[in-house]
Each structure stands twice: as structure tokens, then as C-alpha cells.
Amino acid sequence: MGKLFAVILVVIALASAVPIITHTFLGASVAPPEDISTHGHAIDEQLSDTMVEAGLSFVAAQLVLAFFIWSFAGKKDGELKTFPGGAKAMVIAAFVLVGTEALALGLLGTKAWANVYFQPAAADALQIQAQAGQFAFYFRYAGPDGKFGAIHPDKIDEGNSNFFGLDPANDVESRDDIVSGELVVPVNKEVHMMMHAKDVGHSFYVRELRIQQDFVPGLDLSVHFTATKVGKYEIVCTQLCGLGHYNMKAYLSVMAQDDYDKWLKAQSQ
Amino acid sequence: MSEAHVAHHSPPQGFIRKYVFSLDHKVIGLQYYGLALVAVFIGMVLSWLMRIHLVWPNWPIPGLGLLSKNGAPGGVMTPEYYLSLMTMHGTLMVFFVLTNAPFAAFGNYFLPIQVGAEDMAFPRFNMMSFWTTFIAFCILMAAFFVPDGPPLAGWTAYAPLSAVGSDSGPGEGLGQTLWALSIFVFCIASLLGALNFIATTLDLRTKGMTLSRMPICSWAWFITSCIALLAFAVLMPACLLLILDRVAGTSFFIPSGLNISDHLQPHQGGSPLLWQHLFWFFGHPEVYIAILPAMGIVSHILINSMRKPMLSHKVLIYCMMGIGFLSYMVWGHHMFVSGMNPFSSLVFSFPTLIITIPATIMTLIWLGSLYGSKLRITSASLFALGFISMFVAGGVSGFFLAQPSIDIYLHATYFVVGHFHMVMGVAAIFGIFAGTYFWFPKMTGRMMNESLGKLHFILTIIGTYAIFMPFHYLGLVGNVRRYSAFVDDYLIPLIPVHRFITIAALLTGGAQLIFLFNLIYSRFAGPKASDNPWECTSLEWTMSSPPPFDNFGGRHVVVYHDPYQYGVKSSTGDYLMQDSPEGAEVRT
Numbered sequence: 001m002g003k004l005f006a007v008i009l010v011v012i013a014l015a016s017a018v019p020i021i022t023h024t025f026l027g028a029s030v031a032p033p034e035d036i037s038t039h040g041h042a043i044d045e046q047l048s049d050t051m052v053e054a055g056l057s058f059v060a061a062q063l064v065l066a067f068f069i070w071s072f073a074g075k076k077d078g079e080l081k082t083f084p085g086g087a088k089a090m091v092i093a094a095f096v097l098v099g100t101e102a103l104a105l106g107l108l109g110t111k112a113w114a115n116v117y118f119q120p121a122a123a124d125a126l127q128i129q130a131q132a133g134q135f136a137f138y139f140r141y142a143g144p145d146g147k148f149g150a151i152h153p154d155k156i157d158e159g160n161s162n163f164f165g166l167d168p169a170n171d172v173e174s175r176d177d178i179v180s181g182e183l184v185v186p187v188n189k190e191v192h193m194m195m196h197a198k199d200v201g202h203s204f205y206v207r208e209l210r211i212q213q214d215f216v217p218g219l220d221l222s223v224h225f226t227a228t229k230v231g232k233y234e235i236v237c238t239q240l241c242g243l244g245h246y247n248m249k250a251y252l253s254v255m256a257q258d259d260y261d262k263w264l265k266a267q268s269q
Numbered sequence: 270m271s272e273a274h275v276a277h278h279s280p281p282q283g284f285i286r287k288y289v290f291s292l293d294h295k296v297i298g299l300q301y302y303g304l305a306l307v308a309v310f311i312g313m314v315l316s317w318l319m320r321i322h323l324v325w326p327n328w329p330i331p332g333l334g335l336l337s338k339n340g341a342p343g344g345v346m347t348p349e350y351y352l353s354l355m356t357m358h359g360t361l362m363v364f365f366v367l368t369n370a371p372f373a374a375f376g377n378y379f380l381p382i383q384v385g386a387e388d389m390a391f392p393r394f395n396m397m398s399f400w401t402t403f404i405a406f407c408i409l410m411a412a413f414f415v416p417d418g419p420p421l422a423g424w425t426a427y428a429p430l431s432a433v434g435s436d437s438g439p440g441e442g443l444g445q446t447l448w449a450l451s452i453f454v455f456c457i458a459s460l461l462g463a464l465n466f467i468a469t470t471l472d473l474r475t476k477g478m479t480l481s482r483m484p485i486c487s488w489a490w491f492i493t494s495c496i497a498l499l500a501f502a503v504l505m506p507a508c509l510l511l512i513l514d515r516v517a518g519t520s521f522f523i524p525s526g527l528n529i530s531d532h533l534q535p536h537q538g539g540s541p542l543l544w545q546h547l548f549w550f551f552g553h554p555e556v557y558i559a560i561l562p563a564m565g566i567v568s569h570i571l572i573n574s575m576r577k578p579m580l581s582h583k584v585l586i587y588c589m590m591g592i593g594f595l596s597y598m599v600w601g602h603h604m605f606v607s608g609m610n611p612f613s614s615l616v617f618s619f620p621t622l623i624i625t626i627p628a629t630i631m632t633l634i635w636l637g638s639l640y641g642s643k644l645r646i647t648s649a650s651l652f653a654l655g656f657i658s659m660f661v662a663g664g665v666s667g668f669f670l671a672q673p674s675i676d677i678y679l680h681a682t683y684f685v686v687g688h689f690h691m692v693m694g695v696a697a698i699f700g701i702f703a704g705t706y707f708w709f710p711k712m713t714g715r716m717m718n719e720s721l722g723k724l725h726f727i728l729t730i731i732g733t734y735a736i737f738m739p740f741h742y743l744g745l746v747g748n749v750r751r752y753s754a755f756v757d758d759y760l761i762p763l764i765p766v767h768r769f770i771t772i773a774a775l776l777t778g779g780a781q782l783i784f785l786f787n788l789i790y791s792r793f794a795g796p797k798a799s800d801n802p803w804e805c806t807s808l809e810w811t812m813s814s815p816p817p818f819d820n821f822g823g824r825h826v827v828v829y830h831d832p833y834q835y836g837v838k839s840s841t842g843d844y845l846m847q848d849s850p851e852g853a854e855v856r857t
Binding site: 019042057090103157214219238242 | 348349524525529531581584614619622629636638641644646672682730756
């Protein structure tokens, strides 16, 4: 029985690693999609470094466990033996191996994290406002005047498409604001996205952009990114927001600058 | 050394005092175990329903329509009912199974015996803890039957979804209030229990039972009690504030200017992040409340099965203390993308990575101790070994999530679901199984069937890997969790993987019926157990199976040895009982 379990453990350890190495499981691709951001490669490198270290630790530990079970299960005769070095060796090994690994990954990861959060957006970055509500995202562009009109939560009226609660009757700045259900951005241009929630918590997740950021009611948060590849990508909500959570989505369209300009012009008419 | 004799206590008479409102820690331990067993089977059935809905959404599940007419008309689940079942699954499993079984159930039964006490320090408090937990359970179950459905905000109940009431949709009415009330009451019970465990450990140890002579599982229960005392003390007021936000119009967690369903909310000034901080200040230590007792139980069983002590008893205990201490400095790693100051993310990341060190030391000591042992393979030792495998699997995935930069991509995906199910769910449940197979003879006086136990183990370990490994692969693609259906373009190709997981979950769940059968059959028809069938050294094996009412039959037991005297030559064989005067060295 012990030997059977040891064999099963070896099979489990190796079988678990196969989809990670081949990036496919039951015909589905199980790797992150291609990165289309300027900061994402650092995250991807961090992910693959961690995968190598964690993967090796996992397989090694399972194989050692299996080997010891295979060797010592059911043993009745002979003397009991102690692992050379005893507990001291284990403590030193853990501190040296895991401590170094933790410090190294922690420090390297800090850089990747800093790229996303500690660099402020460039002053000339394209300003876009994002609002999340049950169960849709809306995006607002400032229009020709370059200014966003004020938001009045009491004036939000979805029936009349006033998703942001603008007051064009009294507020000049809001009259030329462009509101879209799709996030359209020019390629290779930094975008500074200011985020707020209309009702409950939501999240903004674009896998290809390697960005995930919660919308937190009451907080004005922001992220900035530069998309480097023209295309259409899915934006999904990752913070449980109620019954329609699974269906809360929008698209990110990354366009060439010309196409973007055309799109913006079409929207403002 | 003469043993002082004290009056032999006679057991209470009458069914109610004996089995229902009992003051006996052993009966209370079994009550906790029974409650956890009921909760785990409900929780498992809920997970089946969810898994079936995810891959065969239109298949009417027989009988489900009767449970909830609105939630599952004709047996086909609505999206909100899926979220409700998910919320109830998480709450039941985390609170009523993973907290109750390894800690409250086994701890109640065996901590007093292992330290040589007749009962807990406060038997009435002990009875109150169980019955308060039972009330909490009833309140939670009542949430299934309220008009606008059970709560759906997840077991983490993030505000403001959990705080603003019915405006935010179905499942956010009375059901959510009952959820918060249930957890509030559960916290009271857990605090009483934790105090009792601490007092018992510190005050009721028998003569010779120094702290260093306590078996490792008693140490684990003691450390867990200290963690629980601080953690539940924070969650309890947090739940109270949530209830006040919901029913009394306060705004602890609700900011101003929220427009929900075209309805401007009257609240102002609250902070949703406050709830997250309070919840995770409890929530992360809770992970260790679930896993530390399992670590203790597994170590205890492995030492017995290996017939030799661990490489170091003390280092294991220091590691558990270290994990307990660090568990209070890492809660922010659940909030990397929450909008918390990005500098704090780095501050929370390092202790999270560092907590891997004591966990690795423990794993290496378990592995290293196996070397050169005379390992006895029993159902209990198999589950204990399976625990190590599962703990490693769940532990290494923690290394990804501890890093904020990687968490940006993996947060709220199935990677996280795979991680915590393996490390706190399955690993802790393996600890519970190991404890059950090991202590069943002591608790009932009968042996469980070993062949069925081993079959149960093999099916369960293959099954759990088949379920939870693919979760990680899904996470790598960015498959979002808490979705009741996969309608996004990139999620549709992943449905075959989900189908595989569902089938694995149904089969693995089915294998648990073998355990249930074994448990019930052996309780009534298993072969009679001797006093010490596993040739174990700790005090619970010095008495008859099941133990007499006052544990030691009125005698004051005296302890002469460290807990794990294996591999020695003695009159009993290769081990020495803790209370055996043979080769004694008296410490007081």
C-alpha cells in the first residue's frame, strides 16, 4: 500500500507539471495571453521565474516524499536512523534556500510592481474616466475642451443614458463629454484612467494588459498603461458585484492614432 | 511517588444531561464533530450543485426546485442562486468545518486528556460554546429559506454589496443580515472556546506535564487558541458594525454618493476598505486556525506511525508559533488590487514571503524525519502523508500570490481558488480524516475498517489533485472566479477543463460516502478496540476505549516522560507511555 501510494505521488507530481510545461490541458491553452502592455513583460518574467522555482520545489518535495515512503513503509527490522544533520540542517536549508528565494523574488517583484504603481502617469497621457456600475462599464472622454464635467450621483439616469450623472443644462464643461460603453485607446499612447464606482465594488481586468484594479466605492483610483498592439480585448469584472457579475464586460479597442481620431470625431457628433 | 487519590466523579444521569446539554468535554467534542460532519456534507453538496451548473447550466437538477422556487425554478439555477450557494459553501466550510473539526472537535476531546485534566477549565463555558455555535449554524441555515434568497456577497461579504440591502439585488436582504448575525454569534462561541483552551492548557496540566512534555497536537491547539482569541475578537465587532449598517442606518462601510438601482443611498462617510481590513485581519489568521491543528494532528500521527520522534519537537513548535505571529502581519496580501496604498502592498508582501520559511522548516522536518523510520501504513498515516503532499502543493502556489506584481494578473482568478482549497481546505480536511481514523478507536471503542479507509484515501488524493490542479491552469489563463456562467469569449474554450473538474468533483465527493459508511458502520459493528491499538505514548491511550466519564477514573495521573518515547527498549515494546514510571525522571 505504501509503495502504491509512492507511485501515485510520483505520477501526480509529474502529471501536474505537464500542462505547465506544454501550456495546454485537455486541448485548451493554459498560458497567459500575449502581453500588449509596456509594463507587462516584467510581470511575465516574474511569473515565469516564480513558476520555475515553485515548480521545482513542488516536484522535488513530492518525489522525496514518495521516495521515503517507498523506502521506509512497512520496514520492521533494523535500526532506526536519523537524517544526517538533523533538524539543524533543515532549519539552515529553509533559511538559506527559501530565504534567498523569497528575498530575490520579493525584490525583483518590487520593480515590476513599481513600474505599475510608483511611476506617475505622464503629463500628456490621455485622460479617460472609467465608471463601473451594476453591471456595465462606461468610459468618458473630456471632449474638445479637455475638461470633464462634474458628476452628480443623484442625476444618474440610465433610462436616458445619463450614466455618469452629468448636468449639461447647467454645466458647460460636461456638454462636450463623450461617454462610451467601449474603452477605445490609441496604440502606443499612455492612458491615464481614473476610476470610480457608481454603486458597489467592481474591478477592471484586462488579461492582455496585465492590469487588474478594483473600483472601490468612495475612492477615486487610477491606473495608467500603454497598449502596444492594435486589437480588441475583453474587459471583465473580477470583484463580486451581484447577480450579473459574470456578465459584466466591455471591450478594449486599441486603434492606430488615425482610427482613434476618427472614432472620437464620430462619437462627438 | 505516590499518586494522590481524588473523589471519583459519577457521570450525569438522564439523556439530556448526558448527550445534549453535557458538560463533558468528550461529548462536546463529539457534538462539534457531528456538527462539522453535517456542515461538510451540506457544503459538499452545494459545491456539486455549483459545479454541475457551471458546465451543464440548463440541466434541471432534480429536487433543487423544491429547495428554492425562485432561486432554481424547475431545478435550473439562476445566476444569483449560484452566488448564494457559493457564499453558503464558503461560509459553512471555513467556519463550521475547518474551524470546528480540527480545532474545536478534536481539541475539545483530546486536549484535556493529553494534558492530564479531568475536563476543560470551564465546563459550562464549553457547553455554551458548542450550543452558541449550533445557534450560529441554525441562523445561517435559516438564510436558505428567506423570501429574497440566501446571501450572495461571498464568504468575504465585501461592503458595500453586503451592507446596502436589497437595492443591490436579490440575496442582499434578510439573508445577508442573517449571515452577519450568524458569524457574529459564531465569533462569540469561538472566543469562549479559545479562552477555555488557553486556561485548560495553562492551568490544568497534571503533575509532570511540563509545557515541553505536551504532545505536539496539544501545542497546536494551544497556539491556535491564542490566534483565535485575537482574530475572532476583531471579526465580531466588524460583523456588529455590518449589521448596524444594514438595519440601523449607520455608515461604517458605506460612503456617500452611491447610486444603486437608480436609487441614491442615504449613507455617507463610511469606508469599504475598512471592512476589508477588519475582515482580513481576521481572515488571514483564520487560515492558520484551520491548518495549525491539522499540522499538530498530522505530526502526532506521523511520529506514532514512524516509531520515532520528529527530528525536533521544539523546532516544530517554534515554527507554529512563528506562523501564528506572522499571520497577523500579512492580511494586506488579500488587498493588493483593492486600492490600498501601493507602498503597503510591498510591506505586506515581505512577511507573506517570509512566512514560507517556518512552513518550509516544518515540511523539511516532516520529510527528513521519515528517513530511517519504520513507517506503519494505516489509513491515518496515509492521510497524514497526504497532508504533507497537499500542504506543499498549496504552499508553493502561495509563493505566486504573495508577490503583488504577479497578483495583479492572478488575483480573483481560479489560481487563488486552487491555492486556498489545497492549502487550507483539502490539507486541513486530510488532517481531519487522519485524526478520525487515528482516534476513532479511542472515541468509540471500536476500530474502523482499514481496507475501506485505504481505498478512501487513494480515491481522495487522486480526486483532489484532479479537481484542484486544473484550477491553477485556469487561473493562468485568467479565468475569473465567482462567475455563474462563462460567457466571455476567452472563457468559452475553457469549458472542457471545467467539465473535467466537475466530473472529478462528483467522483471524489462520491468517494466520501465510503468514509461516511465506514464511520457509521464501524461505530456500531466495528471490531472492539483495545486501549492502545496504535501503540501510542500519549495520555489518551492510557485509559479504556472509550474513556470513562472523568477521563482518569479519579486518579491523578503523573507524567514522567517527554511525549514521544519511541524507538526505546521497554517492557511494552519499542515505546514508553508518558505516565510509565519506567526509567523515570521527575520534573514538576
